[in-house]
Amino acid sequence: MxxxxxxxxxxxxxxxxxxxxxxxxxxxxxxxxxxxxxxxxxxxxxxxxxxxxxxxxxxxxxxxxxxxQPAYFQLFYALDKLKEKAAADPSILSSDVLKAANEGDMQGMMAKGEEGLIEILNISHSGMTVDQFMADSSNWLSTAAHPTxxxxxxxxxxxxxxxxxxxxxxxxxxxxxxxxxxxxxxxxxxxxxxxxxxxxxxxxxxxxxxxxxxxxxxxxxxxxxxxxxxxxxxxxxxxxxxxxxxxxxxxxxxxxxxxxxxxxxxxxxxxxxxxxxxxxxxxxxxxxxxxxxxxxxxxxxxxxxxxxxxxxxxxxxxxxxxxx
Amino acid sequence: MxxxxxxxxxxxxxxxxxxxxxxxxxxxxxxxxxxxxxxxxxxxxxxxxxxxxxxxxxxxxxxxxxxxQPAYFQLFYALDKLKEKAAADPSILSSDVLKAANEGDMQGMMAKGEEGLIEILNISHSGMTVDQFMADSSNWLSTAAHPTxxxxxxxxxxxxxxxxxxxxxxxxxxxxxxxxxxxxxxxxxxxxxxxxxxxxxxxxxxxxxxxxxxxxxxxxxxxxxxxxxxxxxxxxxxxxxxxxxxxxxxxxxxxxxxxxxxxxxxxxxxxxxxxxxxxxxxxxxxxxxxxxxxxxxxxxxxxxxxxxxxxxxxxxxxxxxxxx
CATH class of the missing domain: 3.40.50.1000 (HAD superfamily/HAD-like)
Known part of the structure; x- marks a missing residue:
């Protein structure tokens, strides 16, 4: 003891x-x-x-x-997803904002302000289950590289x-x-x-x-x-x-x-x-x-x-x- | 020890x-x-x-x-509040549903279905802070009597x-x-x-x-x-x-x-x-x-x-x- x-x-x-x-x-x-x-x-x-x-x-x-910086990370995620989806189905690029975003044309992408950004987010954040989305974003965060x-x-x-x-x-x-x-x-x-x-x-x-x-x-x-x-x-x-x-x-x-x-x-x-x-x-x-x-x-x-x-x-x- | x-x-x-x-x-x-x-x-x-x-x-x-039973307790609370508010300011009884509710006329109160109930809830659940509302409903729950x-x-x-x-x-x-x-x-x-x-x-x-x-x-x-x-x-x-x-x-x-x-x-x-x-x-x-x-x-x-x-x-x- x-x-x-x-x-x-x-x-x-x-x-x-x-x-x-x-x-x-x-x-x-x-x-x-x-x-x-x-x-x-x-x-x-x-x-x-x-x-x-x-x-x-x-x-x-x-x-x-x-x-x-230089932009919210979630926007970089959305852009990567947009490009991925557009490569599989180019018809999703149904507006000038989406086309500009897909080509990395920042000025064109920002032309419609917040409305345009929501358009990009909507494309990349829909059409999947919550579980699928979270698995994908988690994976992206630990594999994609920050631009600067x-x-x-x-x-x-x-x-x-x-x-x-x-x-x-x-x-x-x-x-x-x-x-x-x-x-x-x-x-x-x-x-x-x-x-x-x-x-x-x-x-x-x-x-x-x-x-x-x-x-x-x-x-x-x-x-x-x-x-x-x-x-x-x-x-x-x-x-x-x-x-x-x-x-x-x-x-x-x-x-x-x-x-x-x-x-x-x-x-x-x-x-x-x-x-x-x-x-x-x-x-x-x-x-x-x-x-x-x-x-x-x-x-x-x-x-x-x-x-x-x-x-x-x-x-x-x-x-x-x-x-x- | x-x-x-x-x-x-x-x-x-x-x-x-x-x-x-x-x-x-x-x-x-x-x-x-x-x-x-x-x-x-x-x-x-x-x-x-x-x-x-x-x-x-x-x-x-x-x-x-x-x-x-006989109805959600929150509805009884809403009705009590409606009557209280109408006694102080009868002009809030701006529809047939609200008038019926104030008079205890259940049939008239239900005449417009869910839409009417939301009208009653809106009157009784607005125009106050969250803290005020919670203090009031808490007090009501331990003082008001259930109808049956x-x-x-x-x-x-x-x-x-x-x-x-x-x-x-x-x-x-x-x-x-x-x-x-x-x-x-x-x-x-x-x-x-x-x-x-x-x-x-x-x-x-x-x-x-x-x-x-x-x-x-x-x-x-x-x-x-x-x-x-x-x-x-x-x-x-x-x-x-x-x-x-x-x-x-x-x-x-x-x-x-x-x-x-x-x-x-x-x-x-x-x-x-x-x-x-x-x-x-x-x-x-x-x-x-x-x-x-x-x-x-x-x-x-x-x-x-x-x-x-x-x-x-x-x-x-x-x-x-x-x-x-």
Missing amino acids: RALQTVAVLLCSAIPATADPLPSWNDTPTKTAIIEFVEKVTDPASDDFVAMEDRIATFDNDGTLWAE TGMHYADMTYQPMVELLSYLRDEGFSTYIVSGGGVHFIRSFSDEAYGVPPENVVGTEGETKFEEVDGKFVLMKHGGVTFIDDKEGKPVGIDRHIGKRPIFVGGNSDGDFQMLQYATEAEGPTFGLIVHHTDGEREFAYDREGSIGVLDRGLDEADARGWVLVDMANDWSRIWSGKK | RALQTVAVLLCSAIPATADPLPSWNDTPTKTAIIEFVEKVTDPASDDFVAMEDRIATFDNDGTLWAE TGMHYADMTYQPMVELLSYLRDEGFSTYIVSGGGVHFIRSFSDEAYGVPPENVVGTEGETKFEEVDGKFVLMKHGGVTFIDDKEGKPVGIDRHIGKRPIFVGGNSDGDFQMLQYATEAEGPTFGLIVHHTDGEREFAYDREGSIGVLDRGLDEADARGWVLVDMANDWSRIWSGKK
Whole structure:
């Protein structure tokens, strides 16, 4: 008995009491602020203690948990699928936008704006079951190469954010993704990449129908958009899926403004975090201008609202989870 | 040390190894079938073992977890609210259906069918924030009296089903409600009544908007229906919210047919349960006919599909969770 106790004591003391939960974060005020917040809401003796079931953390995906330049990864996926389908059946190229997209003519592809992009997404995200779609996108993410880094898309998640998600879960938080990206696209890699299971992914939704195909009932993707989980849609998506107000929110663009506002305007302790893309060498530098991930109002108001800006260049010692 | 160990042994042996997890279920083949299923999917040595993260259980609410006669409880709530609002402002009674509903004229109220009912629901489920609505419906459920039993609605949950939900959770299942009822209405009592928290409730959804009211951003309910979580909508709702196929499904009417089908047509061990309302003395007896909770196709096909019919009169020793 004595021997067993000794072993137990030795085992416990082998775990360092001060293990760094965020090893890829530099020791800056940003890291300190995150840890101080987590410690105060998880300390039962603190006035700011929050019960475990209310420790809800929501994160945007594109530009917050993985990269989003030079365009959303889901768009690259859609273009690859479009070309694949067009090679098998050229008659699907029924509009100028689709023809331009198939030929890699970016200007022609963008000529009709968002409407044209939805046309491309519809072609590539319909006519298959949910299971087929997810298997295909999962495979694509770990085999196709990003146009500028040459990395697999699945490797372009941010290591510091993966650590943050894990740290929050270790401290009793439930971590959710709340993204403008498609819910099935994100679910196809979120569990493996972030430890976020399917039921914790909220995203933009297309028409899905339960119907008979070849004598079997399946969930078929039909294209079209039934819910856009972006801007003021994010608090609505959070309410639909979670039904609780998050106390920790991470985003990177003005598309996350309302989600941050929803959480941090509430009573009680909250933490709003904005990933600011300041690192043109290791990642991509952008904020107020462009067509992807614009951060303008958020940059103006972050200070007054108490939102913490993550300076990627200075706050992160490492960017990518995967190998470059 | 020795004394402490003795105390620990005594404490442990005080918990009976064979405590009945379903005390309000009679010892019938139904109870045996449930327990056998749960034991085989949770036994790591079994060929039918299912990992904890895939132990998803989904349950209909009306007629499965609580009563639904002589009409859905949410409709009684809507009628009470309509009368309350009309007393303050009679001009809201802008149609024959609304006037009939306000006067308790059931025939006039039903004259326009589902369209008329949605008109009533819209009036009573809009013009307030999500938080206000849930506080009000929660209060109503524990104060208003059911027209035939005289019980509070919140007391009319089925004790055997409450035990089943709890048993499944104890065995590592995640329990969800997947109901044709409104998601906010159900969330206002599901945690207290069933131990099912807001994030595990899937239901019919109305228009909700994130907007400024008196200088504050809130989630406002606007009426209208954006998603109907019934029939073939149930597998779609499960996919949207959970993204995993359930292995245990409970329902009571043909509105649950597709949810049962979705789960039990899949590979691997599954359990389909149908609550059959056979007890006219203690509850309400109905199945193939009527306008609420019709069970016709399910009754015809249950046997061939291996779905277990719960005979309320014989399988349950107690009906209500609350006091009659």
